[in-house]
Amino acid sequence: MxxxxxxxxxxxxxGVPLKAPVAGIAMGLVKDExxxxxxxxxxxxxxxxxxxxxxVAGSEEGVTxxxxxxxxxxINEEIMETALQQAHDARIGILAQMNAxxxxxxxxxxxxxxxxxxxxxxPDKIRDVIGKGGATIRKICEDTGASIDLDDDxxxxxxxxxxxxxxxxxxxxxxxxxxxxxxxxYKGKVVRIADFGxxxxxxxxxxxxxxxxxxxQERVNNVRDFLNEGDDxxxxxxxxxxxxxxxxxxxxxxxxxxxxxxxxxxxxxS
Amino acid sequence: MDExxxxxxVVAKKDVNPxxxxxxLSVHYQEKTYAVGKIPxxxxxxxxxxxxxETLTSRLIxxxxxxxxxxxxxxxxxVICTVLSTDRNHDPDIAAMLGTSAALSISGVPFNGPIGAxxxxxxxxxxxFLNPTVEELTTxxxxxxxxxxxxxxxxxxxxxxxxxxxxxxxxVLFGHQEMQVAVNAIKELVAExxxxxxxxQAPAExxxxxxxxxxxxxxxxxxxxxxxxxxxxxxxLAALKDEAVEQVVAAEGQEAEGKFxxxxxxxxxxxxxxxxxxxxxxxxxxxxxxxxxxxxxxLAIEVGVLPKTHGSAIFTRGETQAIAVATLGTLRDSQLIExxxxxxxxxxxxxxxxxxxxxxxxxxxGGPKRREIGxxxxxxxxxxxxxxxxxxxPYTIRVVSEITEFKRL
Numbered sequence: 001m002x003x004x005x006x007x008x009x010x011x012x013x014x015g016v017p018l019k020a021p022v023a024g025i026a027m028g029l030v031k032d033e034x035x036x037x038x039x040x041x042x043x044x045x046x047x048x049x050x051x052x053x054x055x056v057a058g059s060e061e062g063v064t065x066x067x068x069x070x071x072x073x074x075i076n077e078e079i080m081e082t083a084l085q086q087a088h089d090a091r092i093g094i095l096a097q098m099n100a101x102x103x104x105x106x107x108x109x110x111x112x113x114x115x116x117x118x119x120x121x122x123p124d125k126i127r128d129v130i131g132k133g134g135a136t137i138r139k140i141c142e143d144t145g146a147s148i149d150l151d152d153d154x155x156x157x158x159x160x161x162x163x164x165x166x167x168x169x170x171x172x173x174x175x176x177x178x179x180x181x182x183x184x185x186y187k188g189k190v191v192r193i194a195d196f197g198x199x200x201x202x203x204x205x206x207x208x209x210x211x212x213x214x215x216x217q218e219r220v221n222n223v224r225d226f227l228n229e230g231d232d233x234x235x236x237x238x239x240x241x242x243x244x245x246x247x248x249x250x251x252x253x254x255x256x257x258x259x260x261x262x263x264x265x266x267x268x269x270s
Numbered sequence: 271m272d273e274x275x276x277x278x279x280v281v282a283k284k285d286v287n288p289x290x291x292x293x294x295l296s297v298h299y300q301e302k303t304y305a306v307g308k309i310p311x312x313x314x315x316x317x318x319x320x321x322x323x324e325t326l327t328s329r330l331i332x333x334x335x336x337x338x339x340x341x342x343x344x345x346x347x348x349v350i351c352t353v354l355s356t357d358r359n360h361d362p363d364i365a366a367m368l369g370t371s372a373a374l375s376i377s378g379v380p381f382n383g384p385i386g387a388x389x390x391x392x393x394x395x396x397x398x399f400l401n402p403t404v405e406e407l408t409t410x411x412x413x414x415x416x417x418x419x420x421x422x423x424x425x426x427x428x429x430x431x432x433x434x435x436x437x438x439x440x441x442v443l444f445g446h447q448e449m450q451v452a453v454n455a456i457k458e459l460v461a462e463x464x465x466x467x468x469x470x471q472a473p474a475e476x477x478x479x480x481x482x483x484x485x486x487x488x489x490x491x492x493x494x495x496x497x498x499x500x501x502x503x504x505x506x507l508a509a510l511k512d513e514a515v516e517q518v519v520a521a522e523g524q525e526a527e528g529k530f531x532x533x534x535x536x537x538x539x540x541x542x543x544x545x546x547x548x549x550x551x552x553x554x555x556x557x558x559x560x561x562x563x564x565x566x567x568x569l570a571i572e573v574g575v576l577p578k579t580h581g582s583a584i585f586t587r588g589e590t591q592a593i594a595v596a597t598l599g600t601l602r603d604s605q606l607i608e609x610x611x612x613x614x615x616x617x618x619x620x621x622x623x624x625x626x627x628x629x630x631x632x633x634x635x636g637g638p639k640r641r642e643i644g645x646x647x648x649x650x651x652x653x654x655x656x657x658x659x660x661x662x663x664p665y666t667i668r669v670v671s672e673i674t675e676f677k678r679l
Contacts, residue, residue: 001649002586002590003592003620003671006583006671007583007594007652007653007669009573009585009594010594013573013583014580014598015581016581018656018657019655019657020432022652032549034552034553036552037551037552038564039551040565041587041588043558043559057651057652057653058652059432059656062431062434063433064429064651064655064656065429066414067648068442069424069425071337071424080439084435085435086563086564089564094569101571109598112578112579113580114599116664147602149601157601159601159602
């Protein structure tokens with residue numbers, strides 16, 4: 001029964017939000033011709049001497065477990081009632097002493113505890129998170145050390161060694177599942193150059209295309225005069241067509257927009 | 271019961287192994303996967319060592335029948351219950367208990383049964399209900415198994431969602447009342463098919479020895495039990511016991527004839543001790559360690575004692591101490607439980623360890639024993655109802671309770 005008390009305390013110490021603390025007590029009863037006596041908190045071997053032993057665990061509100069072993073006849077309702085009442089009093093007393101040490105579960109789980117988070121994504125995006133043959137999800141898991149469960153309804157459960165790793169994994173998933181917004185500016189990286197323009201990766205898993213006519217105001221003969229693979233560029237989303245192809249532009253960005261974007265970037269950085 | 275079939279067998283040895291101090295009863299409850307039309311998993315495709323459920327049910331059957339063997343009956347008895355068929359919606363434990371009761375009752379072995387057994391459920395709308403199905407238990411605030419004879423309740427094992435003492439007691443009485451149907455049915459069976467009773471006589475009490483012991487030592491033992499310090503008391507009692515062996519055996523001078531053997535004297539001394547302690551308790555005298563009847567031993571409580579663990583506590587009550595350690599894991603760490611009812615995931619584990627050093631012994635270290643599994647389950651029952659739901663706290667939780675000290679006497 002010490003295990004019940006100890007477990008309740010350890011769980012609260014671990015930040016498990018128990019509905020209420022629980023204590024346990026072992027009781028005994030001896031009955032002979034002269035009468036009976038109920039013993040609170042029996043020692044290990046007092047129960048071999050007794051005629052009934054019972055163990056009760058519970059919260060302040062009520063009983064959560066009751067175990068009884070009775071060896072004789074004649075333990076009637078009245079005796080049991082007395083015994084249970086005496087166990088109740090003892091339990092309340094123990095709970096008070098436990099509460100003096102820790103009365104509420106710690107609000108946060110230990111720093112060492114694995115962190116776990118649940119986020120909800122658009123179910124249509126699940127395959128983006130998984131990637132080709134699971135490549136994307138595997139990469140997230142490798143990079144962050146987290147493991148990820150996906151449900152069909154878009155529930156994503158992220159388990160990680162600690163909080164930082166969980167956050168990193170969440171951010172990555174959110175980035176993958178984020179939708180490009182028309183009119184918004186993104187910082188991207190040029191991934192491929194074609195004759196007709198440049199492909200820019202604006203979010204993990206999302207590439208857009210800057211058409212050759214959208215690079216600068218002047219006419220461009222060769223994309224490579226302005227952009228090369230690996231360049232960082234700021235682009236604006238012009239349109240997303242019904243096949244989810246993202247049209248980007250560099251020349252459409254106004255100075256004001258550029259300044260606002262830079263300021264926002266700095267905010268994030270600081 | 272319905273589509274549940276449990277084969278319950280009893281074998282009792284006709285002769286006694288001399289020198290056995292306890293009732294050599296063993297109960298084995300085993301579940302066969304064919305009972306639900308499944309082939310066991312694993313490489314060997316056979317049922318392996320007992321599952322936790324089997325161990326716990328074995329204990330459940332053992333507890334109410336053990337006190338019903340007459341005092342002094344020391345013949346080896348083995349009960350084996352085999353679940354042959356089950357409908358998945360009923361726990362076969364009640365059927366196994368009733369079957370064991372019936373088998374013992376018709377066997378002719380000295381047994382003061384029969385017992386009945388019942389599972390009791392409870393909720394505010396329905397009140398108490400009898401033998402709920404696995405499904406019905408999900409809406410029950412109580413899962414209680416009661417066993418008893420016609421006249422007395424013998425065993426209660428239960429788990430509840432913060433019910434009041436009165437509600438618990440009501441359930442015990444309800445269960446006891448309802449099980450009488452089974453008790454009567456078994457009685458009818460005995461009348462019809464019972465084998466002749468063994469002609470067994472309880473060994474005559476050695477009155478001469480008892481009187482001799484009481485005359486010489488009752489007062490002294492009484493004195494010794496007033497020593498509240500455990501070590502000093504144990505020393506005093508051990509000394510008295512040696513004295514008793516020496517005096518009584520020598521004084522009578524009949525050891526050669528085997529009248530008062532050393533074992534007899536030791537046994538009589540233990541009986542005397544028991545009598546002394548019991549009579550003191552009923553008279554309301556202080557207990558072995560000096561407490562009165564309602565006082566809990568002094569508590570010492572500490573939390574957060576182990577730096578790298580997720581949660582820890584040391585709980586000390588008198589000379590009993592438990593170190594409890596909580597570990598959080600992800601839902602993937604949950605335990606897969608395979609049972610006849612099907613597979614399920616369990617996200618709460620409570621493991622109880624009772625190492626030999628806790629009682630000052632050097633003993634065998636092996637896997638968890640029946641007792642440890644039983645105590646762990648009881649502690650788990652105590653905590654279970656207070657755990658947050660998976661939605662609120664989506665972690666797998668494991669608590670290990672290491673008993674570091676345990677007071678026997």
